Amino acid sequence: xxxxxxxxxxxxxxxxxxxxxxxxxxxxxxxxxxxxxxxxxxxxxxxxxxxxxxxxxxxxxxxxxxxxxxxxxxxxxxxxxxxxxxxxxxxxxxxxxxxxxxxxxxxxxxxxxxxx
Amino acid sequence: xxxxxxxxxxxxxxxxxxxxxxxxxxxxxxxxxxxxxxxxxxxxxxxxxxxxxxxxxxxxxxxxxxxxxxxxxxxxxxxxxxxxxxxxxxxxxxxxxxxxxxxxxxxxxxxxx
Numbered sequence: 001x002x003x004x005x006x007x008x009x010x011x012x013x014x015x016x017x018x019x020x021x022x023x024x025x026x027x028x029x030x031x032x033x034x035x036x037x038x039x040x041x042x043x044x045x046x047x048x049x050x051x052x053x054x055x056x057x058x059x060x061x062x063x064x065x066x067x068x069x070x071x072x073x074x075x076x077x078x079x080x081x082x083x084x085x086x087x088x089x090x091x092x093x094x095x096x097x098x099x100x101x102x103x104x105x106x107x108x109x110x111x112x113x114x115x116x
Numbered sequence: 117x118x119x120x121x122x123x124x125x126x127x128x129x130x131x132x133x134x135x136x137x138x139x140x141x142x143x144x145x146x147x148x149x150x151x152x153x154x155x156x157x158x159x160x161x162x163x164x165x166x167x168x169x170x171x172x173x174x175x176x177x178x179x180x181x182x183x184x185x186x187x188x189x190x191x192x193x194x195x196x197x198x199x200x201x202x203x204x205x206x207x208x209x210x211x212x213x214x215x216x217x218x219x220x221x222x223x224x225x226x227x228x229x
Binding site for chain 1: 148150152157158159160161162165205207215216217219220221222224
């Protein structure tokens with residue numbers, strides 16, 4: 001079955017440590033996105049990539065980094081520069097906009113990151 | 117850029133009643149409006165969407181209406197059930213934004229048995 005997989009489901013980070021969240025999709029989608037969700041809050045865009053080897057900063061990119069070396073994969077690294085990383089992280093993907101037809105995002109099941 | 121406002125932020129209804137969530141958008145060029153349901157601890161799931169060439173779309177107990185003149189769209193859930201309890205997000209995308217969605221702030225729906 002096609003889908004988008006995030007791992008791990010739960011992640012614990014020590015102060016000053018970098019951690020990497022995995023996001024893999026087999027939907028053949030060109031675009032991928034990372035969102036941060038704090039308790040009771042909406043979705044805030046961290047980074048997005050419309051095509052392999054290219055990515056753009058979203059609204060809250062500081063303290064995060066990404067890579068897009070393969071179409072299927074869009075890992076997110078939470079660096080030690082991110083002072084308040086405890087949150088729920090969601091990855092999403094979408095098909096390219098073609099011939100006036102749009103589709104929504106497919107989301108992963110999320111990674112809950114906690115600083116210990 | 118596009119801005120999407122969603123109301124209310126929380127909504128509590130009795131089982132069997134209807135629930136309505138409203139969103140307004142700012143960019144008149146937006147032409148695609150999906151709705152997502154997010155259950156606790158999970159990722160959002162697309163439940164229904166509407167394109168700007170139609171005014172209403174229905175799928176069993178859920179429906180979405182679109183008023184392009186007023187730039188607002190709404191999600192209607194009839195005969196609510198406890199399993200409808202979740203956070204709902206609306207979104208919009210302008211014509212020049214590729215497939216980038218702008219999300220509303222979310223509505224926490226609680227259906228009381």
